[in-house]
Amino acid sequence: MKTIDTPNAFKRLQQDLAEFAKERDWDQFHNPKNLVMALNGEVGELNELFQWLTTEQSENFPAEKQEALAHELADIQLYLLRLAEKCHIDLEAACDRKMALNRAKYPVEKCFGKALKYNEL
Amino acid sequence: MKTIDTPNAFKRLQQDLAEFAKERDWDQFHNPKNLVMALNGEVGELNELFQWLTTEQSENFPAEKQEALAHELADIQLYLLRLAEKCHIDLEAACDRKMALNRAKYPVEKCFGKALKYNEL
Amino acid sequence: MKTIDTPNAFKRLQQDLAEFAKERDWDQFHNPKNLVMALNGEVGELNELFQWLTTEQSENFPAEKQEALAHELADIQLYLLRLAEKCHIDLEAACDRKMALNRAKYPVEKCFGKALKYNEL
């Protein structure tokens, strides 16, 4: 349940991250170029959790690694939020615009059941 | 402003994505392993926007490419949300747990102004 | 066995790349940090070719996309060679050292048939 005053999930986490960085004097490192590379690093760690799993195993991810997986997804999310803020992009609004674009690029009747790029449809 | 009934940003977008995939019969492609690879693809496109920019240029990103950048960040966000759902992970809660962990791993007095990994502190 | 006149594959391609960059005055962009990001971009494109394929489809890659795949692998190889040169690393020798290390880290009797990291063995 959210109250009227509750900042949304994205903004709340961005505020936490901004405070976290400020306390540690880390804004000096958090330029967009560096943050993209940091994001790449976390995405690499995510891949390491899945690389040798079959598709079926990926759908039934080992319970003992579930929290490690949650941490990797969170690491990516946190850097992505930080990057969006440093790039002056409202990430939630950008997602809504992209969803609208995707609906236009991928009409149901053309791409039903097909994993193609829009320019291959 | 949010009302009591408003699902938060993460969950709202995940519902949109689930509906988008269902309409197109794309759940068959959206297993975690495939979604990690799709995320990698989007992260690669993000890198292409920054690869030849200096740090300073990355901080003053070209205005004419700002919407393209917003789209890339959104693409990553959307696949990340989709992946979290398929992995049964509450992404917002995972971020909060990871923030708490990071505060413990990176005590202010030890890492003030230093870009080190926690095991190098 | 190498003869005196044979430049090896790595060095020959690195010479081609150096000449290519010099002719276009591109050395100014080819610092290691930028080259890592450019490599990420190409790796992202490689992922896009595989993301929706099943394992079996990845083993029987569509013939009509085979040359596109060859180009992506080449793009990664070329940036990797360029990066190694700019980092003053002899890539072939580094591979030999890493192979020796891997043989020590992954003893046959401990890891036969198991896809584990050395610290999980």
Next chain:
Amino acid sequence: MKTIDTPNAFKRLQQDLAEFAKERDWDQFHNPKNLVMALNGEVGELNELFQWLTTEQSENFPAEKQEALAHELADIQLYLLRLAEKCHIDLEAACDRKMALNRAKYPVEKCFGKALKYNEL
């Protein structure tokens, strides 16, 4: 000039890798899709070495981390070679074809001193 007996660098390393995998019964894991993900993991580790470095620091990489960097480049190279073999692609020949293509796509007079994509020239 190559002599009959000299396997080139790429092929020699691919033979080493094939033997290494066979001894450990790891061919079962080395399908192209998995190998792409393993490559992503190594590329992520490479990013971690560079993410907080300035461009200048990336050009004067810390000597004490130079061997760690060599290992990361080697890890990427080794997975790339393995992937090329499993995809039935002659990586060296693919590089030569891509270099020829790049020369055509990026004519010196059009792109001298400019870091643009060929479709932006």
